[in-house]
Amino acid sequence: MEMLDLTVAVLVSTIAAATPLLFAALGELITEKAGVLNLGVEGMMLVGAISGFATAVTTGSATLGILAAVLAGAGLALLFAVLTLSLLANQVATGLALTIFGIGLSSLIGRGYVGTPLDRLPRLDLPVLSDLPVLGPLLFGHDALVYLSVALVFAIAWFLGRTRPGLVLRAVGESHDAAHAIGYSVIAIRYAAVVFGGALSGLAGAYLSLAYTPLWIENMTAGRGWIALALVVFSTWKPGRVLLGAYLFGGVTILQFHAQNMAAFQVPSQILAMLPYLATIAVLVLISRDVTRIRLNAPACLGKVFHPAG
Amino acid sequence: MASQSTASGNGPPRLELRGITKAFPGCLANESVDLALRPGEIHALLGENGAGKSTLVKIVYGVLRADAGEVLWEGQPVSIGSPAEARRLGVGLVFQHFSLFESLTVAENVSLGIDHKEPLDLLSARIGEVSARYGLALDPQREVHTLSVGERQRVEIVRCLLQNPRLLIMDEPTSVLTPQEADKLFETLRRLASEGVTILYISHKLDEIRALCDRATVMRGGRVVGACDPRQETARSLAEMMIGGVLAEPKRAAGGKPGEPLLVVDHLSTTSDDPFGTDIRHVSFTVHAGEIFGIAGVAGNGQAELLAAMSGERLSPTDAAVRIGGEPVGHWGPSRRRNAGLAFVPEERMGHGSVPEMSLADNALLSGHGGQGLVKRGLIRLDLVRHAAETIIDTFRVVATGHHAEARSLSGGNLQKFIIGREILQQPKLLIAAAPTWGVDAGAAAAIHQALIDLAEQGVGVLIVSQDLDELFAICDRIAVLFHGRLSEPLATHDTDVERIGLLMGGLFDQPPDEAADQSGRTHADPA
């Protein structure tokens, strides 16, 4: 029974660890499907995390905190969009700038909040269901954002695969010149996709600072924004596989924590802490090896600057 | 201007343009252009590259806005602000460069190009109907990257027809078709015209226009310079109207004997690593010294892959599959092949044959770094590089401000002259050129053709890969056809005609199963 309890505990914390990755990767998926590569996920997550935390502490409302995080992420993404879509700046360089800026901005805002306590985002305890053994904590004992993240996977898969706006979004990422020639507003569609991606990055940050570890620590994302970017490649731009990848990485993170706490493991904690990053590299290598598959699935205009000629 | 701007016969013109003017920085693309199109006519818009045809089309289709002038639709002044508005009026456009999305299906592509929302399964059914009615066979579920170029054009046409256009604009539609496919397209267009659809047919191919069109408007330098009934004109008179001068034709001294084999391709097969690419299968041919050898074929039949295997950008599976001057070079990269006497002019002059953002001096170094002593112990000798660029500019009369000019600041024809000149001045034994005069004005094209002919007469082997049959017939000694990655037997130019090459371009040589079983993979072209 103890083993089962431990397994359930590991799985529950896996879900919690995966949720921010899922939000951020889904946001980036939409951005990249429209043909834009935003490397600023880490920065947007951090600013989302501190905005959400500061707002929740100040107002006492977690909902307002989440809203603030979403707006902050969207705001930074809008800045990115202005630079890359209207002023035609290089997307890689601008994304890096966004991350550097986000790291600085978040620690500047957050310097008064280090060590401030905050209540964890409440679980949606459902009568009876949440008390079920095993299934209760596994399926019905999470906070609202966990359910939102899973619902988003299905919503985005439906949007991209079954709706006309989703088709238009994919078309813009596939060939901006053709989309422009037919008469779609490439720039406007990309603005929307980038801002949506930023909003989800902000939400991912809020999940970290309000639910996962309800605290503000400088650089608390610890590379999760970059792992989310790798997850999009891992998923070959398919929402369902983003879910799979995020939960896989959540699992690696949690196993590493549990291993650190087990006396049986003689491996130093710093070596264990390398695991998620090494796993990211391994996964990238495995997926990227198949060049044809990447070429067939990656949006053909990913990262390319669009300026309608004449 | 002739007084044809008002309607003739019954009712107002379907579309009338009055005084359309459009300027871009540094050039006036359209200058007070007048044009009137009647219901049910096939009207040719004729002009060289850069004459302003495409700009005019973009204005009519709402992609661009004119700086001045009026647009009247069936007698009513209209303002066309976007392609969607153009489609609502009843204007359909089949693009010159296809506006399709490779990874999406035919039905999804069509859906993106029409404005009313319609479930994909219903739309697929309607695609079936329209394509059956006009003889444009299409499978709505196929992904576009699996289609041939001709099929892609059908997608565009069907997409237009589904909106019941009353004006259909075709921008250089036959440049990607075999002559037979072009004939089928003409039947479809005549049928549409007989149903009352106006067709604006944009081309610089004079024979087609004479065969198809009722009226022609000729543009040059952004202005309308004439109007005529093309059926009353000769190809030559039309050409002179278009160019505004006398057409220079390249001169080929007759019947030099072919020299020793310079390029031998022997059962070359390659597998494309581009999922949208074509595999080369058992291709064999020989180019001799002093010969111009042409490879015809519709785009997408393996030209890019074959050229990459010739230039060394893509290595061959066996060393002996490609031999230059007897030396097996299949495993050599581009630089080593250059040292063996190969020069190469790629199809895409901007971004393949040259670096657009770099100066002409740097672009001279691009393919010249191996020879001519431009690089010594890893260090670039700037003075020699600049001098090499100036020599190219002077020898080939490239219009440019000097060796420091960026490649992208040159016009298409001048950049092409620079690239061909750069390759010729390396004094190659063998020159390979892809589409050497594509999109180049007639003056530059004639100069380029003459330079290639002169080169062959000095004993250089020349290989031309082109879709333009007129070009191939004008300068080549022998022509072979590439289809689905396979090459036909070469035919002597004086022994064959456009019709027969056209059949080969449609894949006829691939047909006889008994011959196709031949181990060598080479089949004879026809039974006659």
Next chain:
Amino acid sequence: MPIRLEPRGEASVAWVYLTPVLAVGLTVIAGGVLFAALGFDPFRTLHAIFVEPLTSLYGLTELGVKATPLVLIAIGLSFGFRANVWNIGAEGQLTLGAIFGGGLALWFYGQEGPWLLPAMILAGAVGGALWAAIPAFLKTHFNANEILTSLMLTYVATQLLAFLGYGPWRYPDGFNFPQSRMFCYDATMPLLVPGTRLHLGFGFALFAVAGGWLLIARTLIGFQIKVIGLTSAAAAYAGFNRNRIIWFTLLTGGGLAGIAGLSEVAGPIGQLVPSISPGYGFTAIIVAFLGRLHPLGILAAGTLMALSYLGAESAQIIIGLPLAATGVFQGMLLFFLLACDVLIRFRLRLGRPVPAAAVAKSAEAGA
């Protein structure tokens, strides 16, 4: 009136040099607004950041101390960025350089000689290059994105250094701090100006600037780097080997970052500690772009960024400005630069296109 972008026929040479100046100017203005918003007197703050550190010889030499790693790393990164090889893991390569070189100093503690420092510098370069060889190998063999792999390796490097500091390399008499013993005299960088901290590494940085200029402007490999970065198809046409350039740029970048890391631990720090760099590896990305990927530009930009570090320290002491403001300031600078860069290739135009008559004379070229 809408603002339009109108392409220039050729890139504007003037704006190539003017945009960094414009970006710095805009950043100073925006920074002033930011400081005012944080409740600081903007003029006093700007004075504390940009003027105060330059008022003494010690301040000037400190500028060189801070600029040394920035310039070294940025020169290396600039080769890669020109070739579209996005090594953003210089921070990790710096760490490995410090581990390799510093490890040598600890290994030979007590048996030193004048050979030790050169060996450490070499080991630092090798360490950084080895760490950068991983993304190079994964990119050339498995097509794995070097942005993500090099960055992930930075996190791994940080953990590796922490492991060594907490574990095998901890100095037993060091009051339980996770750091090594101090290096001996032969394992530290000689000083260029006695009584300051300006060390030999600054000489390396200047050497890298000169070498970088020669490489990019005069050598065939520099030409190959530029062509590959601008159009990979043209590079293939010219016969330039892309994988070789990936290896070259990553190894040089890693090696220079490794030397920068070694110069820090064998220079101003003098021992291995868990945190050897305040993000030099990331700031160097800004330095490379701000310097237009040009060696002399990088020298100027590196000096400016060094000033921002020094200034932030002095502003913290004088008026209590939080250190985190530096990151915001640096990020803003890069944003402004990227935004202003549009002026190199485009003109800004207000409203409708120019009237036809103005250009009617040049109707030769087509649409």
